[in-house]
Amino acid sequence: MKKKTQLIHGGVGLDPQTGAVSTPIYQVSTYKQDEVGKHKGFEYSRSGNPTRHALEELIKDLEGGKRGFAFGSGMAAITAVMMMFDSGDHVVLTDDVYGGTYRVMTKVLNRLGIESTFVDSSDLENIEKAIQHNTKAVYIETPTNPLLKITDIEAAANLAKEHNLLTIVDNTFSTPYWQNPLSLGADIVLHSATKYIGGHSDVVAGLVVVNSEELAEDLFFVQNSTGGVLGPQDSWLLIRGIKTLGLRMEEHEENTKKIVEYLTGHAKVSKVYYPGLETHPHHDIAKKQASGFGGMVSFDVGSEENADRLLTNTKYFTLAESLGAVESLISVPARMTHASIPKERRSELGITDGLVRISVGLEDAEDLIEDLERALSR
Numbered sequence: 001m002k003k004k005t006q007l008i009h010g011g012v013g014l015d016p017q018t019g020a021v022s023t024p025i026y027q028v029s030t031y032k033q034d035e036v037g038k039h040k041g042f043e044y045s046r047s048g049n050p051t052r053h054a055l056e057e058l059i060k061d062l063e064g065g066k067r068g069f070a071f072g073s074g075m076a077a078i079t080a081v082m083m084m085f086d087s088g089d090h091v092v093l094t095d096d097v098y099g100g101t102y103r104v105m106t107k108v109l110n111r112l113g114i115e116s117t118f119v120d121s122s123d124l125e126n127i128e129k130a131i132q133h134n135t136k137a138v139y140i141e142t143p144t145n146p147l148l149k150i151t152d153i154e155a156a157a158n159l160a161k162e163h164n165l166l167t168i169v170d171n172t173f174s175t176p177y178w179q180n181p182l183s184l185g186a187d188i189v190l191h192s193a194t195k196y197i198g199g200h201s202d203v204v205a206g207l208v209v210v211n212s213e214e215l216a217e218d219l220f221f222v223q224n225s226t227g228g229v230l231g232p233q234d235s236w237l238l239i240r241g242i243k244t245l246g247l248r249m250e251e252h253e254e255n256t257k258k259i260v261e262y263l264t265g266h267a268k269v270s271k272v273y274y275p276g277l278e279t280h281p282h283h284d285i286a287k288k289q290a291s292g293f294g295g296m297v298s299f300d301v302g303s304e305e306n307a308d309r310l311l312t313n314t315k316y317f318t319l320a321e322s323l324g325a326v327e328s329l330i331s332v333p334a335r336m337t338h339a340s341i342p343k344e345r346r347s348e349l350g351i352t353d354g355l356v357r358i359s360v361g362l363e364d365a366e367d368l369i370e371d372l373e374r375a376l377s378r
């Protein structure tokens, strides 16, 4: 099955009881048992719900793994994955991971004894140097947020295997439509489905797919024990979003190409970060491991004042956190998504006060460029 077909026909398909073409929303908490322990596969909705199950099967198919899991947010998904480790275990992570990932590792999970080291994983040597006797996993985000740095997933997974470590990939930016980390050797892939997978700024959710029965058992145990599951309504919204994921990603990409071309020629823009640019330092790796470059672009307008002027003067780019929806969004990572990272650390990473991040939506590209032109020329 090709990707666009799989988006529509993957997972469990038609409802076997009624023939309903759209998966019904099973708004239910508990299920009748014919005898103690004898049931039709569902007992209690924290352990399993038919709508959530349909979504979990679908994301499993899309990522090509053994089992899928749906959580109440991307952070709940990431936390559940980390809860598979023990106190005293150590994880090596990409340095410019999502701010919430940095926060949960350094302010919450550290209290439970799960240690972490952050390195620029786009250079494999940095990963290798950070591996300790108690390291259990390499956690990669690629492309990263907001600098669009790329890590070679296959090379990182090979390195991890040599050291008997798991490879975990946050695939939020690329989506399963463009990039499938499990096929490149990763063990676990996860998403903030709040972004492209949902795609309409109307649901907060997280998804995980694992590549072995053993990991599936471990993660199911954590999911069922800690209980951060996704509800049936939100599961249904994601199934609906996924049906158009292919169309949306193709169109995000088309719009983004045009905007990147406009920005790279602009006098007030000092730097444009986009993996689709041939001048991007990891363009070749991006091209090798993903079939599209996505709809996220960052660019530097030199100062906080310039950034503010731009942000407050756009009409179609809405000033908001988040990304990956049909609406174009604009943000300043230093004061928004990445505000939880201390300032010194931000400047080390290159997240300057003049760095602006846009999530290119599905409006007409001409309108979007006109909007940026108007705001930049103030």
Ligand SMILES: *Cc1c(COP(=O)(O)O)cnc(C)c1O
Pocket (backbone or CB within 6 Å): 073, 074, 075, 076, 098, 100, 101, 141, 145, 170, 172, 173, 191, 192, 193, 194, 195, 204, 205, 206
């Ligand atoms: C948004 C995001 C998360 C966190 O997901 P939530 O759904 O907001 O909890 C994790 N990783 C990346 C790359 C994100 O963009």
